[in-house]
Each structure stands twice: as structure tokens, then as C-alpha cells.
Amino acid sequence: MFHRIRKKILFTILTGLFFVFIGVFSVHFQKARHQIPFETKSSEQLTPVLIKLVKRLKTTSNSANYIAEIKQIGLSTAKGKLLFQVQIDTVKPTLILSDFLWVYGDLEKVQGPLNPHQFDYKAYLEKLDVYQRMTVKNGHWVMQESNAFSILRWADQTRLQIQTALKKLDFTSDEFGIINALLLGQRTELSEELQEDYTKAGAIHILAISGLHIGILLLLFNTLFKPLLFFKQGAYIKTILLVLLLWAFALIAGLSSSVIRATTMFSFVAIAMIFKSQTAVLHSLISSLFVLLLYNPLFLFDVGFQLSYAAVFGIVWMQPLIYKIWKPKVWLFRKAWQLTTVSIAAQLAVLPISLYYFHQFPALFIVSNLLIVPCLGFILFVGLLVIALSLFNAVPIFLVDAYGFIIATMNAIIQWIASQDAFVIEEIPFSAPLLLVSYACLISAFLYISKPKFIKLVSLLLAILCFQSLYFLEKWQSSQQRKFVVFHQTAQTVLIHQQGTTATLFHNLDSLSLKHSSFLKSYRIGERITRQTAIDSIPSLISFANKKLLIVDSLGVYQLNGLEYPIVLLRQSPKINLERLILSVTPSLVIADGSNYTSSIEAWEKICKNFKLPFYNTRTQGAFVFYEDK
Template structure:
């Protein structure tokens, strides 16, 4: 039993309305709600206090639900209020509220160099308006294309032009929502800078402790490179031990993701637990002294939080640090500890500090996994018993993996759209090596440079990581290693969560109605998934993608698709903007062609620039067609202007009759504006796919 009474887990009960309030706040975070939410919270709090002072007078013991309801509503409103107040856009001095010539910004994270760009986030401290400095606030994302920017560091203050843009939303279906991802970090604007567009006006102006921590981490990463040669091994060691992920390759990330071991690369509770055990062993002697237990607790808590700082204060590490800190305090003063209550309390504290943590995938998966271990792992473990000690330990490890994977599966499928089939095997093979690597890596970093010893430790660390990576690659390429293209709707996600809870609850309390409910949920899930599949197989459509400066058209016929584009499937733009949509539509057979190629199939004919797909005709109007005169007008459904041809609608209309005009992002702003203006004047239906959403038309 996790609790004999709800009084043992008060924070589990209290955090539920608080979480609901934060979730609502993420949807309605405008400053317009601030006043009435604040007033409502204040009034209800006053009513609650008055009722508590007059508990006997009003005989409230007869209606005890009133107090509980008031607390729930107050916590709900408090959660909502915390999001509104935390949203930087609601601050009157936010830099976006007033036009300025320049901004003074301070780098507030570690700059990362990738693809020739230096990226970092910065806090706007001042605006310069007509040579006057005005204090301001707000965070923006900055990218600089300049090799000298590699020397920028945390705490540097820059003078930059006040030219910034809002973050673009996803323009294509199923595309990653980068705008929402940054908004959940309170970032709503970005700036792109080139050489001589910024000036460093101050160094080391940030928090001294954070600056020291980041420099120490860089020093430790350089120490890895002294006795390790393989770049992939150095990247894994830096990620696994120090939480530095910038050097990880996409191939490595894919191997860990497809085998269900990506959690190993996130510094989290398991890493903090290893640190705690090592520290507990080192400071064990303090327990023999009078105040030794208190001193030991203070030292361990301080060092654990310093390690959390060193790894970047990720939500998973913060959760583990808060939990272990509370457990240490409880054990030091001989207090009863309910782990589920401690888990809820740690979430409550972290969300009070930053309510946007709730939208972080790492935060969600971390808390779900730990909750699954606390609640469901004992139920799974009891399903089988072994007399052999080693068999029992093996089953215990399996039960941990099963419980964590089961409870996190719906969320993982919702975000990552795949399920690792061999997760049990890969986790069993990885957990022990990972702990060994963490211990060896810690020893290597903590010991001073000793020529022979350091070289041996570095060699062992490197070979251990390479062997672990090779095992994962073997598992990744095994037959049926993962089930992909899992795209759940919000309803299917909730049904999957309910099904898992019902099945595990049945293991605890063998009620027949739980099986009945589970079967009904399975039926509903089956109907929903089958309906989506049938609809996908029956539907035919044309999708005009927003590929920025590239051509992108998808002609979908059931589970087949012909893609017209000037990029191939290995291009990062294709992987980002095209592949997610294909996967979400369950398309299994794709053919990629460029504009020059002619195609003929049962449902698709392309001859030069003219396309016949089902009952729709599409003309690709580019520079090849500009200035040409046809003997008679050609009738098409969609005229697609691409490649920035020198033309006008008057010239186009001489040769073509069309229902809709489509203008893609490869055209210049001048041409787009001209065609748009002409289309409005001539009352032509048009669509501009430049900084606008793509669109889909049915062709059944």
C-alpha cells in the first residue's frame, strides 16, 4: 500500500487542482485575466480564513466538503495566476512593447555552435531610444553568423539593433511546433545578426556561481578529451555525466531513441542517486559524531544541488535533487517519509518556481516514470516469484523497466510517435554499463591528473561507451526493433492512459468491472485507429507545402504519395517539414521527383510543367514558361507560381484559365506583393505560401 489514508499523501491531493490551474493558464495566459483571477483568489482565501476562525460557530464539521472545495478552487486559481504572472509578455516593460533603436542584452545560457551559427538566449536589460537608456525586460533567442562570436560566453553584455521577429508557427501539417516549444520557455522573439551588427560592452556580468559552474563544466569536458580519442564516446560521456548535449550526433540520438534508452542520456534521478550513494559513502564517517548527521546532510544536499547546477538545472535533475533533499532531511530528523507524497511535493515546489515546467517533455516523462515505479512496479513484481536469488533480481529489474515503459508509453507515443519493441532487452543491457560509466567517469574527473591512472581510466571509459553504443546499434537494426508512425489524437491518448491505469488497478484489486471498462476502451481505441486508417487509405489529396525557398508538393493517393521537390529525403528540411506529414498520414510508398522529371502512373501524370492528378490539374509556372505564348488557353484548377519568374497576372491570364492561384516561398517579396495586389484587384482566388500555412485540397 502506498498510503493507508489520504492524510499520508496530502500533496498528492493538493497538487491536482494546482496542475489543472496551470494547464488552463497555459491556454489563457493573457494579462487581461490577471485582475479578476487575483481578486477571486484573494476573496476566496479571505472566506476560507473566516470560516476556519468560525468553524464551531457555523457547525462546519457537518459540511466538511466546503473547506476542501475552497482549498481546491484556491489552488486551481493560484496555478492559473502563477502562469499569468510568469508570462514575460504580460510585463509592461517588456522590450517588445516599445519601439527602440538598440537593445542592451545579457547572455543567460551557454552559447552553442552548430551549422556555422552561434545560438544563445539573452535577457533584454535596457532599450536605447533617442540616446536614452530605459530599463526593460524579456528574453529573446539570438543567432549570430560570425566566427568571432564563438568567443561569446555566459554573462557577456551585447549592444544589438532592436530588430527582431516573432517566432514562426509550424507552417506544415504535423511539423514540430517550435514556436510553442520556445513559448514554454518564455521566449517569443528571435534576432539574426551578422558581423559588425553587435558590440560586446561587458564581460562576466552574469551570476558568479552559474558562470563558474559553466566554465568548470567546459574544463571537465576538455579533460575528457585528454585521454579519449573517439568523438562519439566523448559526446556520450559529456552528456551522460555532465548533461552537455551539444556534441551528440543525430545517429547516436536515433540509436538511443529507437531502443528505448534515450532516458540514459538525460541526467536525471538515476544519475543523482549514484552521486548520492557516492557522497553517502564518502561522508559516512560523520555519523559517528554528535552533530555529524546534520553536517553530513548539509554537505550532501549542497553538493547534489551543485551537481544539478553543473548539469544545467534540467527539470528531471531538479526533481531528483528536491526529492533526495527532502528524503535526507526526513531521515536526518527521523521523520516518516511517503515517497509518493515527496514526489508530489517536489513537483509542487518546482512548479511554484516555474509553472512552465509542466509543458517540458522531460519534466512530464520524469515524473510519470517515477510515479509508475512507485505505484505500478510493486504490482508487476508480484506477478511472478522466483526462489533463485539472481532470477529474482533479474525479474525485479524487468519489473522496473515494464512499469516505467507502460506508464510513459502514451506520452512517448504522443510526442515521439514510436514504440521500442526491445526496450526490456536494451534497458537490461544498458542500465548496468551506464552506472559503471558514471562511476568511472566521476572517478576520472574528480582525481587529479595522474599520468598512468588517468590514461587507464580514460581508456576504460572510452571502450565502455563504445561497447555500449555498438550493442545499441545492433538492437536498433534488429528486425522489428521499433514500431513507428504512431500518431495519437488527444482522445486516443486519454483512452490509452485510462486503459493502462485500469489494467494496473486490476492487478491491485481484482474487480471484474475493471476488465469490462478495459475491454470497452480497447474497443473504442480500435474503432478510432481503424477509422483513421480507413480514411487515410480512401483519401486522395494535394498538399502545397511551405518549404521556404524550396518547392514542395505532395500528391497523396491512399497510402502512396508522389512528392515534387528540389530536395531529397536526406535533407534536413525534408525530415523537418515533409516526413512528419507522410508518417501522420500512414504513407508507406513514396516517390520523390524534381521539377524536370516527367512521371506517368495509374493516378498521376506529369508532362513538363502540367500535372494531372485524379480529377485535378496543376500547372507549375516557373521561368521555363515566362514569355511563352500558347495557341489557346489552357484550363487548370491550380496555377502554382514557383522559382521567381519575371511575370505578371496579365501575362499569365493570356495563356491560362485557373480556379486558384498559389504562390510559394521561392518567389521574391517583390513578385509576391505584385501578384497578390493584382489578384485582389482582379478578384482572383489566391493563396500565398510564404510565412503562411500550407494547405491541403481534396482530389477524390
């Protein structure tokens, strides 16, 4: 028996090492870390770069953003990816994926975050193998013709054609934005307010084509094709049709990464449904996970990928266990309980990831999911019908009005739920270690529920103990923080004096900017700030620890008061004689924040260099952080 156990352990270890080897090899082989031969620099003669558009990113108010593959730089063949940004003027660029463009501009490195705990867009792009960016004005390129067929181009053209057809119908801007997101995977037409409402209501997943949408379509098509089971090979014919229809929808949705992943996952599920076994479905999910990670291991770090698989695994594994808690006899109650348990299982499975990335918990998620998800299948089905008819200009007015009313009603429900501020818990600190330990707690709990055993109970209690210990350790570490921060903010000055979990904020932001400031919110979450006092003026002198901060603004008026070796902060481009100031107080450091002109900063930096005095520029170096315990 001991020999058999030893062989089993050895087999498990070797299997694990084998998959680790596959992962390492796949990363090495697939990850396109191709170095660009050289960077183009600003000069009188810019080097032409040939690029191919491969992915459309979210459009901002200033630019349309794409991921592009570099094919050629000048006369040299090149490989790599870049962030291609087109400045938006009065007209948005009409570019199609797989377009080849000759562009003239500077290849620049993507800048990292300039403030503590700010979203790291550079790291996000690096996971897409993107290390440089290029910004051009709208129309400042030469299109290179290509006769080669591209399924990506065809999918993008089809989606644009559908969008054009839908815009001709009498939908409001919010209704069109929802239809565009639900059926075409594009959230560019959604207002910020509507997106925020869906987030607060715990229903933002509805607006991103994912496993939920593909899964609902699979159930709809599966029900539609049930009569095929009466034929001898009906099960196989049905499966083939299901997979084809799912991929047809993926084409309409533009073949984005999230859509491809979800469709691949449910294609495996459709095949597993032939065997009518929960175990087969679970194995199919694991198989699809393996195939997708083999194709691109970096999917593992994609938030959408993590949320999608966590939710589906939660529904497949956790939902049956939760459903057993209560078995209502009335059909209506049974169906309502089934839907509730699906929502609870999915939310439990994604909760740690949601807290880690988004730091908020919508307590009314069950209400929004109970009211919206049951209708989502009907909304998707009617939406596909509207799309099909719109391509032939044959959508009846009553159908447009009815569908618009359904979408407007859904938006109204979401807006009402989102308005219940007391039920939206925001700014929840949640670190990566807490994420891992919380999943250990969750998995241990459901393993114990499935088959209660003493060893499983011990594992669960240990996981909970680890979670509590880690939580209190992080809380204690935050309470020990003592620091002063000069943030980087264009045209503004923002300072924070932090003592433990309390902070004093000095700023010149308007009330709206202060309320919606993402970098300040990220800082509060990351540092576990529980109490913040905001002062909407910048004093000329601030004391912290054993240091003095002399602040010189645009008036250029300051009082020395016997100061020695202070830190000097220059803001709003003051017209001062910096040399005289340096000789007067002998500062230990000069800081220039984002409220200054670039020309002024460059002049000050030269003066400090002549005096061999440290100079700190937040525009290039990011926020200045002074730790009081050092």
C-alpha cells in the same frame, strides 16, 4: 454515514478548487508575459538592445542559440525574453551565461510552422515566454562588464573549464560526446548518427541528465555514506551530505532546467528515505512536483519534465506490482528480474508520452536497458573521478584508456541494437486524446492489479473501450481525407495528392533529402498515411477533384490546352510574362512556392494585386492546402 460521505466529497471539491486557484494565480504571477515597448525595424540606424544570456539552447550547423532576457532597448527599460541567435562562421562564439551584451539588430517575431503537422518551434518558445528573436553575426556585440556574482555564470564557467580539460585527454569524438552528455548535460558534441542509434535502441534517456542519473547517484552516495548510520544523528548527516552532493553535481552539469528539476525531485526523495517507507517516497515525489509547478507552472508542458516524473512514478508505484508476478529464488535471477521490472515499469509509464511526441517504439528497449543501466552507476562514478583528476592534469593514461574503452563498448552495443531495424516500430500515429485515454487504461489496470475489485474492473474495461472507439474514429476520419498540398521547402518543390490514407508525392528532392525529410515524415504520421507513391519529377499539369493545377517552372514553357480558371503554381523563378498568362487563362489563384527568388515573388504579388487576383506565398503563409470536399 451519508453526512460523512457528503462532507468528504465537499472537502475533495474544495481542495481541488483551492489547487486550481493556486495554479491560476501562479501562472498569472510567474509567467513573464512582458510586452516589449516596441520592435526595432531595419533601418540605417539600428536601436541598441541590452540583453542577458540565461539559457543555452542546442547549437545548429548555422547558429549558436540562447534564451536572453531583454533589459533595455535604447534608453528605455524593457522586460521580456528573446531567442538570441549567433551566426557561426569559422569560430564558435565564446559566450557565458549571465553575460550582458549590447547588440544591434532587428527584433522579429518567431515564425510558426510553414507545413502541416510540422514541429511548432514558435509554440515551444512561447512556453518559455519567448515571443521574438534576434540574429547577429559572431562578435557583433559589445560586452557590458558586471561585477555581480551569478551562480549561473559560475556553473557555466566551471562546465566550460571541465570541457577544456577533457578535450586535452585522448578520447575519440564519439567518446567525448558521450561523456559530455552523460556528465555535463551537453549533447552538442554528439553526432546525429550516434543520437539516432540511441533513440532506435530505446536508450536516448541515458544521454540526457535526468531523474535516472540523479537517482543512480543518490543510490551510490547513499551506499557510500551508510556507515554514518552507526552514529546517533547519522541519518540526518547522511541526508544533508546527499542533498549537497546532488546539488554539487547539478552545478557541474550547468544547472539546466532538466537538471534542476531532477535534483529537486531526488532531494525530496533523499529526505523521505529517512522514514524508510514507500508511501513517504511517493509523498515526497508529489511534494517536489507541487513545489516545481508552483515555481514555474509551465514546467507541466515540458517534455523532459513529463517523462522524468512519469518514469519515476512508474518505478515507485508499478514496479513492485510487476515484481510480484515472479519471485525467483536464485540471487542472480532475482536481481536480473528486479532490473527488468524497473525497466518495464519505467517504459510503460512513459510509453504514451513517447508515442505522442516521438511516434516510435524501440521493441528492444529491455535489452539495451538490461545491458547499459546496470553499468551506468559505474560509468558515472568513474566519469566524475576523471573530471576531478582532469582539472589538476592528473588523469593516468590507463584510466583514460579504460574509460574510453567502456564508452566505446557501450556505443558498440547501442549501435548493434539500433541496427536491428525489424524491432524499431516507427511513424506511429498517436494523438493527444489517445494519450489521455491510454493513461486512463494504464492507471485503471494497475489499480485493479493492486486490489482487484469489480468496480475497478468495470473502470478498466470502460477505459479500454474508450481507447478502441477513439482509435477507430480517428482512423475513419483519416480515411475520409481528400486534399492537395503544396508544401513550403526552400529551393525545392514538393506536392502531395492525398486520398484517404494513400498519397502520391511529386518532388524534385534528392534521395537522401527524401529519406530524411522531417516535414514529410511528420505529415505521414499526422495524416496516418499508410501507402505513399513518390514520383521524382514535377508534371506541368495535375488534375484533382474538379480543379486543374498548371505548373510553370524555370523554363517558362507551358501549354494552355483550353484551360479555364486553373490554379497556377510558379516554381524555380520562371522568366514569364505573368500578365499575359493571367489574361490567357484567367487563373482562380496564383501560388509561389519556396523554390522562387524573393524578388520574383514580390513582383508577381504586385501584378496579381493589380488584377485583383488572389496570390498565395508559401514563404510567408505556409503550405497551401486544398480540400477536395469543399
